[in-house]
Amino acid sequence: MDSLLTEKDIEEALSAAYAHAVAASAGYVVATRNFDRDGVDLTIEVGDTFRPKIDVQLKATINLDPVGEVFRYPLRQRNYDLLRIETQTPRILVVLKLPQNRGDWLTLTPENLILRNCAYWTALVGSPATDNESSTTIDIPVKNSFDTKSLKELMEKSRTGSLR
Numbered sequence: 001m002d003s004l005l006t007e008k009d010i011e012e013a014l015s016a017a018y019a020h021a022v023a024a025s026a027g028y029v030v031a032t033r034n035f036d037r038d039g040v041d042l043t044i045e046v047g048d049t050f051r052p053k054i055d056v057q058l059k060a061t062i063n064l065d066p067v068g069e070v071f072r073y074p075l076r077q078r079n080y081d082l083l084r085i086e087t088q089t090p091r092i093l094v095v096l097k098l099p100q101n102r103g104d105w106l107t108l109t110p111e112n113l114i115l116r117n118c119a120y121w122t123a124l125v126g127s128p129a130t131d132n133e134s135s136t137t138i139d140i141p142v143k144n145s146f147d148t149k150s151l152k153e154l155m156e157k158s159r160t161g162s163l164r
Helices: 007-026 077-084 148-160
Strands: 029-032 042-045 053-061 070-076 091-097 106-108 113-115 118-122 135-141
Touching: 007 029, 007 042, 007 053, 007 091, 007 113, 007 118, 007 148, 053 070, 053 077, 053 148, 070 077, 070 091, 077 091, 077 135, 091 135, 118 135
Parallel strands: 053 091
Antiparallel strands: 029 042, 042 053, 070 135, 091 118, 106 113
């Protein structure tokens, strides 16, 4: 195989492409980080008054099945701790749910570019500290799809300081 990317690298790249597409659809700017030293993969910025931003940690997985009204997702402890702290720029976690079969992740035709399935977001600021060393399982509401409409709503909450 001539691929230089691991499966995890490909998942990461697809989650970034998804976030970029949603932000572009909303008319927002995306700034990517060269190094993930603070639990942030990219920042989404808007214009108008106050110039709100949202910092985003991206993840992707084939193992995101709903349990009632939430997805249960094991988040590395480092990421959990960095996302739960109070920061000037609000932070969210965006998790892309990928199909089990890698061949179904992305479809390209002359008429379509299809990235399956959907991404979901949650904000962890204010979540409690844990004694866990490797990971903490979090709940991501099924209703929190990360799409153009929800991103615009999140940005308005960032603008007003209510994204907590």
